[in-house]
Amino acid sequence: MKVLVTDPIADAGLDRLRDAGHEVVTDYESEGDDLLDAVADANALIVRSGTDVNEAVFEAASDLVIVGRAGIGVDNIDIEAATDHGVIVANAPEGNVRAAAEHTVAMTFAVARSIPQAHGRLVGGEWAKGEFLGTEVNNKTLTIVGLGRVGQEVAKRLDSLGMDLVVYDPYISEERADRMGAELVEDLHDALAAGDFATIHTPLLPETEGMIGEAELAQLEGGYLINCARGGIVDEDALAEAVDDGVLAGAALDSFAEEPLPQDSPLLDVEEIVVTPHLGASTEAAQENVAVDTAEAVLAAFDDEPVLTALNAPSVDESAFPRIEPYINVAETAGKVAAQLLDGRITEVEATYEGDIAAEDVDLVTASALKGVFEPLEWQVNAVNAPRLAEERGIEVTESKTRQTDDFQSLVRVTVRNGDDEIAVEGTLFAGEDARIVRIDGFRVDAVPYGHMLVARNTDEPGVIGLIGTVLGDHDVNIAGMFNGRETQGGEALTVYNLDSAVPDAAIEELLADDRVVEITEITLDGADERADE
Numbered sequence: 262m263k264v265l266v267t268d269p270i271a272d273a274g275l276d277r278l279r280d281a282g283h284e285v286v287t288d289y290e291s292e293g294d295d296l297l298d299a300v301a302d303a304n305a306l307i308v309r310s311g312t313d314v315n316e317a318v319f320e321a322a323s324d325l326v327i328v329g330r331a332g333i334g335v336d337n338i339d340i341e342a343a344t345d346h347g348v349i350v351a352n353a354p355e356g357n358v359r360a361a362a363e364h365t366v367a368m369t370f371a372v373a374r375s376i377p378q379a380h381g382r383l384v385g386g387e388w389a390k391g392e393f394l395g396t397e398v399n400n401k402t403l404t405i406v407g408l409g410r411v412g413q414e415v416a417k418r419l420d421s422l423g424m425d426l427v428v429y430d431p432y433i434s435e436e437r438a439d440r441m442g443a444e445l446v447e448d449l450h451d452a453l454a455a456g457d458f459a460t461i462h463t464p465l466l467p468e469t470e471g472m473i474g475e476a477e478l479a480q481l482e483g484g485y486l487i488n489c490a491r492g493g494i495v496d497e498d499a500l501a502e503a504v505d506d507g508v509l510a511g512a513a514l515d516s517f518a519e520e521p522l523p524q525d526s527p528l529l530d531v532e533e534i535v536v537t538p539h540l541g542a543s544t545e546a547a548q549e550n551v552a553v554d555t556a557e558a559v560l561a562a563f564d565d566e567p568v569l570t571a572l573n574a575p576s577v578d579e580s581a582f583p584r585i586e587p588y589i590n591v592a593e594t595a596g597k598v599a600a601q602l603l604d605g606r607i608t609e610v611e612a613t614y615e616g617d618i619a620a621e622d623v624d625l626v627t628a629s630a631l632k633g634v635f636e637p638l639e640w641q642v643n644a645v646n647a648p649r650l651a652e653e654r655g656i657e658v659t660e661s662k663t664r665q666t667d668d669f670q671s672l673v674r675v676t677v678r679n680g681d682d683e684i685a686v687e688g689t690l691f692a693g694e695d696a697r698i699v700r701i702d703g704f705r706v707d708a709v710p711y712g713h714m715l716v717a718r719n720t721d722e723p724g725v726i727g728l729i730g731t732v733l734g735d736h737d738v739n740i741a742g743m744f745n746g747r748e749t750q751g752g753e754a755l756t757v758y759n760l761d762s763a764v765p766d767a768a769i770e771e772l773l774a775d776d777r778v779v780e781i782t783e784i785t786l787d788g789a790d791e792r793a794d795e
């Protein structure tokens with residue numbers, strides 16, 4: 262597999278990929294059309310914040326399985342486009358949290374004690390001791406906007422330095438704030454008004470873009486604003502003006518709306534604004550952590566294992582994965598068989614879980630059933646984009662579970678409906694590993710889902726199976742296995758054939774010409790090509 266890395270990551274991550282036998286290409290320069298060329302044959306793309314992973318990248322990268330973000334923020338990645346293209350997006354949400362928190366604390370002191378400004382004056386030959394009168398953080402109030410991973414680490418550190426904590430975060434529980442010794446305030450303006458310092462730790466989202474503007478800065482009057490989250494959350498013009506006019510005592514920024522190097526930004530001209538070039542995650546430890554975590558995510562995706570840090574794939578619990586893994590294939594196959602047996606536009610898909618499997622988190626199994634349903638119709642579908650495809654096509658997806666089961670320890674049933682009719686296909690595992698189709702449309706069968714299959718509905722009378730065997734034989738199609746189920750003697754029967762090769766149209770026409778044959782459907786499953794080649 263080819264892994265393209267377009268922002269610098271630590272060698273530990275690159276080595277992990279190379280040791281696993283993959284080709285790793287680092288290309289930190291390409292952008293625009295060059296990036297599209299570079300990514301065209303990549304199976305994985307690893308980035309930090311410096312690569313714009315937009316729709317065009319996904320269009321160009323037809324073999325892409327995963328985009329790994331060696332860090333937290335994914336605002337530079339079009340996740341919707343990734344999902345549409347069936348590409349996993351995974352970040353590394355833990356490895357640089359402490360680095361980001363420490364940088365926030367460092368920036369807090371830098372601006373409160375004018376460290377960069379004083380340094381500049383001293384190396385310029387001036388002993389400007391009398392011009393700098395700093396502010397202590399001790400006994401001051403810190404307003405934390407966004408008490409997620411980084412926010413909590415900042416809270417711990419600045420709490421221990423004697424600060425009172427106020428938090429604004431509409432999505433957290435009172436309990437989380439309590440645990441950090443912080444007061445949760447419902448209104449952003451009130452929270453800012455209470456603070457002497459405010460640190461920002463939200464993601465950049467449509468909802469948070471520009472959330473700190475002139476009016477919010479006015480609430481923090483006389484205080485300091487520190488943003489080591491994302492540019493764009495704070496209105497940069499308003500901030501430059503607020504500090505320049507003395508509304509705020511100072512500001513410290515590690516991220517900017519425009520990166521790298523914000524052009525003509527007023528922020529760079531205001532003496533009391535301290536800036537660093539997006540260094541929050543730039544420690545040796547953090548870079549090693551996120552590089553290795555991202556490499557692991559890529560390797561998991563290559564091995565069809567769950568990517569636990571995926572942001573757009575069905576969730577799965579790592580410890581439960583071995584129990585659900587075999588059912589992924591059962592569900593996908595049942596979905597594939599059901600979709601091929603039902604005529605007309607599918608309007609509804611139901612995944613039912615019976616027995617032991619019903620105790621598990623089956624999001625990924627249901628997504629795999631949908632993959633199976635769509636695969637005969639779509640050119641590039643996987644468990645990442647199948648739920649979204651269903652939504653886009655107005656297909657209702659339901660999931661039901663019961664611990665009760667009749668014959669099998671675990672059973673997966675995929676039912677597809679088209680408004681008038683429905684087909685249910687049930688699968689299970691024999692001996693815990695062999696996938697079997699055990700019921701089709703209510704008929705009890707025992708079919709190994711593999712390669713070329715023929716599903717025949719016929720009247721249950723002597724000679725029909727012989728007829729089918731003869732016609733297939735006449736057309737040189739060898740029957741590898743056969744499973745017959747019937748409603749009642751003399752009623753309708755359903756027979757599943759495993760075949761060594763595809764069935765020519767002429768054979769199907771010949772079979773349908775016989776009144777006793779009600780319906781014939783050829784189904785192609787994985788392994789069909791190998792069989793044909795043998």
Ligand SMILES: NC(=O)C1=CN([C@@H]2O[C@H](COP(=O)(O)OP(=O)(O)OC[C@H]3O[C@@H](n4cnc5c(N)ncnc54)[C@H](O)[C@@H]3O)[C@@H](O)[C@H]2O)C=CC1
Nearest residue numbers: 334361407408409410411430432462463464489490541542
């Ligand atoms: N400068 C740097 O190098 C680094 C920057 N970051 C950035 O720091 C930020 C925080 O990262 P994490 O703590 O890991 O994220 P997180 O997802 O753990 O926490 C984000 C918090 O923001 C809250 N939030 C969401 N919308 C909000 C709103 N409208 N108002 C207030 N709170 C809101 C969420 O409820 C959550 O508690 C991200 O933007 C990330 O990209 C992270 C690491 C390094």
Ligand SMILES: O=C(O)C(=O)COP(=O)(O)O
Nearest residue numbers: 309310311332333334542
């Ligand atoms: O992890 C994050 O969100 C960061 O902002 C770090 O960005 P970087 O990996 O240094 O480009």
